[in-house]
Amino acid sequence: MINIFLDDLREPPEDFVLVKTVEECIEKLKNNQVDILSLDYDLGNGQLTGYDLVKWLVSNHLYPNVIILHSMSRSGRESMLALLEANKPGRVRVLNRGRVY
Template identity: 45%
Template sequence: MEVKAAVSRVESINLFVDDLRDCPDGFTLARNFEQAIEILKNNSIHILTLDHDLGEDEQGKELPNGYELVKYFCEHGLRANKIYLHTDNPVGRKNMYETLLAAQRRGFIDSDIEIYHYPITKNTYSGT
């Protein structure tokens, strides 16, 4: 009797997290923190690219931003093969980058995740 092993192939997606910019080809879009968490928890991520500022609510209060997402990512040991920061916010970029590197050094996230402080795609905004 021949036993065949089931081969499970998990396809990875690329995730673009931004409240305003156009989503590049080949990426899945998350417009806010909650959408990003849902996608991160339920998919294998190859490339994760992050904005810092993710909008405001109706009262003008800042919504959870990319830095909050980075902290969640690190606290829960989530995974992406590569992480890029496409934000134009220099302070937010530095905070996200340094937090990711520190989490990696401390073993909260995998040491083989490639972390880049610059974008992989051109930032575009069509306003639609």
């Protein structure tokens, strides 16, 4: 099982695999069992966002055990959280910068 850190600027915590794009993250999700997925929202100009990845998770019913919303963008975190809260299975924990849902 792996932990994934989606971010275009920050370095990942220890024991996390860094991915910088939504496309790269989707490939890791498709090909690995994921325990923790930590998401940024803004991934650079012209790039898909963390919200786009959350839409993909919901559409494909492919969830890790824990999702951390580490983005500095409050509106981005809130939009990802709202979509996850409305759709995630009960077994999935979501942490919004420290708050558990």
